[in-house]
């Protein structure tokens with residue numbers, strides 16, 4: 001469907017009530033969607049292999065490792081995913097630096113389209129919790145809600161702690177030239193505990209916030225299609241919608257309706273990832289608390 005198809009409401013046939021086509025607006029660029037896809041596939045790979053290493057004493061981990069060629073194969077795939085994730089992260093940092101510093105796009109670092117928290121985010125947290133308990137109206141969110149910013153920064157935090165400890169263990173003989181060898185035991189402890197926290201957070205909180213909460217259940221396809229309907233934009237990001245209308249920029253975001261194959265692809269991949277995450281969440285919670 002062309003953008004004009006999407007923008008012009010369908011003509012009403014005489015006497016028949018033909019539902020108008022929804023208008024779609026662009027939210028994520030293709031490169032942002034590729035970046036997210038790289039992050040979630042490598043994270044899932046790291047979580048699956050990492051948790052198999054961490055709970056190697058349990059039956060499920062043992063059987064899974066055997067099925068894919070043993071624990072050395074698990075470690076190989078863990079490192080493989082780690083390298084891809086690190087590259088994606090570095091490319092993202094490079095892109096931010098290039099656009100923010102060399103191309104002068106300061107809006108990346110501050111303002112309504114930035115991921116950097118603002119005072120409004122803290123007001124929204126307070127307002128949202130009041131709304132949870134029927135004590136006030138639902139806050140009106142801007143382009144990125146406070147929990148979306150939190151999820152974004154969690155990757156930086158995770159890459160810092162999990163990444164540095166991971167590479168320290170990977171290149172242990174080299175690193176041990178500069179730090180006491182016993183610190184590498186601490187690195188293993190930090191790596192494993194922080195990874196467990198990240199896995200529980202992503203597979204419980206992030207998945208709930210993005211796909212399972214009312215309004216998005218059972219699957220929000222925006223990260224696959226890059227587009228959302230006008231209704232969704234008004235409902236989920238009313239402050240952004242209002243600003244785009246007032247500044248006359250809304251039309252610039254108008255996009256064709258997502259193709260059927262892309263929506264089906266999003267459904268398929270999204271379901272596999274959410275289900276895999278849920279299975280891993282249950283297995284790790286069970287093994288952690290039962291100890292088997």
Ligand code: HEM
Pocket residue numbers: 043046047049050051053054078079082083085086162163164165166167169170188189191192193195196198199
């Ligand atoms: C740059 C990223 C990463 C690198 C370089 C890395 C590297 C490593 C290495 C080398 C090991 C093996 C340690 C050993 O010899 O026993 C390991 C273990 C592990 N990794 Fe990663 N890793 C990374 C990211 C992740 C992520 C994102 C997760 C999960 C969310 C994760 C979860 C684990 C777990 C649970 C273990 C086992 C820890 C234990 O035995 O207690 N890793 N990692």
